[in-house]
Amino acid sequence: MIRSYLVPASKKRVEYTVSNSRFISTTAPADSVEAAKDFINTIKSEFSDATHNVPAYIIGHGASVIAHCADDGEPAGTAGRPALSVLQGSGIGDIVVVITRYFGGTKLGKGGLVRAYGDGVRFVLEKLPLAEKKHTHTVLISIPYNWIERIRRMVPSYDGQIMNEDFAVDVTITARFPSEKIQEFGEALKQSSQGNLQIIIVETGIALIPIQSKGDKS
Numbered sequence: 033m034i035r036s037y038l039v040p041a042s043k044k045r046v047e048y049t050v051s052n053s054r055f056i057s058t059t060a061p062a063d064s065v066e067a068a069k070d071f072i073n074t075i076k077s078e079f080s081d082a083t084h085n086v087p088a089y090i091i092g093h094g095a096s097v098i099a100h101c102a103d104d105g106e107p108a109g110t111a112g113r114p115a116l117s118v119l120q121g122s123g124i125g126d127i128v129v130v131i132t133r134y135f136g137g138t139k140l141g142k143g144g145l146v147r148a149y150g151d152g153v154r155f156v157l158e159k160l161p162l163a164e165k166k167h168t169h170t171v172l173i174s175i176p177y178n179w180i181e182r183i184r185r186m187v188p189s190y191d192g193q194i195m196n197e198d199f200a201v202d203v204t205i206t207a208r209f210p211s212e213k214i215q216e217f218g219e220a221l222k223q224s225s226q227g228n229l230q231i232i233i234v235e236t237g238i239a240l241i242p243i244q245s246k247g248d249k250s
Contacts, residue, residue, distance in 0.1 A: 035093070035094060036164050036165060036167070036210070037093040037094070037123070037125045037165055038122075038123055038125065038162050038163070038164055038165075038243075039061055039063075039124060039125055039126040039127065039162070039163055039164070039165045039240065040059060040060060040061040040124065040127050040161070040162065040163070041061070041160075041161035041162055041163040041240065041242050041243075042060075042061070043058070043059065043060040043061075044058070044059050044060075044156055044159050044160045044161065045057065045058045045059075045156070046152075046155045046156045046159055048151070048155055049136075050140060050144070050147075050148045051136065051138040051140055051144070052136025052137055052138050053134065053136040053140065053148070054133070054134040054136065055131060055132065055133050055134075055148060055152050056079065056082075056131070056132040057129060057130075057131045057132075057152040057153065057156040058075055058130050058131075058156070059127060059128065059129040059130075059153075059157070059160060060127075060128055061126055061127065061128075062089055062091060062126055062127060062128040063091065064091060065089075065100075067128070068087075068091060068100070068128040071128050071130070072085075072087045072089075072128065072130055075130040075132065076130070079132045082132045082133060083105075083133050083134055083135040084103075084104045084105050084106055084111065084131075084132070084133040084135075085104055085130050085132050085133075086101075086102065086103060086104045086106065086111040086112055086115060086130065086131045086132075086133070086149060087100070087101065087104070087112065087129070087130050088100065088101040088102075088112055088115040088119055088128070088129050088153070089101075089127065089128035089129070090116075090119050090120065090124070090126070091125070091126060092126070093125030093126070093165075094125075097125065099116060099119075099120065100116075101113055101116035106145055106149075107142060107145065109142075110142050110145035110146050110149070111131070111145060111149045112149075114145075114146045114147075114149045114150040115129060115149045115150065115152065115153050117150065118150050118153035118154055118157070119153055122157055124157070124160075124162070125165070126165065129152075129156065131149055131152040131153070133148075161242070162243050163240040163241055163242045163243060164240070164241045165238060165239075165240055165241075166210045166211070166238070166241055167210070167211040167236075167237075167238060168208050168209060168210055168211060168236070168237060168238070168239040169208070169211055169214045169233050169235070169236050170195070170206065170208045170233070170234055170236075170237075171206070171207055171208075171209065171214070171231040171232060171233050171234065172204055172205070172206055172231070172232045172234055173205040173207065173229065173230075173231055173232075174202050174203070174204050174205075174229075175202060175203050175204075175205060175229060176202055176203070177203055179203070179225075179229070180203055182224075183205055186217070186220065187205075187207050187209075187217075190209060190213045190217040190220070191209065191210050191213050192207045192208060192209040192210075192213065192217060193207060193208050193209075193241075194206070194207050195207060206234075210241075211236075214231070214233070217231070218230065
């Protein structure tokens, strides 16, 4: 079972300028090395006339990760490494970023480059929509009609999401819960219904649960 962790919910891009050099930082979800490499190649093709396209990625999370970075022609250790260091400190996994630079005629020096590429990751992470990657159970709950509002209140209180409501003789609710909450919800449902209602687990898997981003809410 995976431990839950933060991942990008979608692609994001920011632009900034440092001493006349134009920087474009683009990040996206990547759950495999192949996906990260494909994204890097896409950005390099999009900005094929750029001076540098500096990549960094982290696949996985915690103790089981694959991390990579490259300087793409910048002085060794001044671009990819600071970008990757910011990624590693963010707590976000399954993420790839490419920082594109158009040289503006003014050299930044090693310290300036380290700051510029590190800031490139910080700036885009501030705007990045996030999701939580969780091990989940999807369940069916068959209830009488007079239980609808109670279930609608109970499910979110156990970090669940109602996926579907099917109205027939009874109401069949399809809901998804983090694995660590499913037993607690099942017990609460059983107790509150005097043992008349129970959950049926129909699917177990991994899901991305969107959460509110730290920056851009649009």
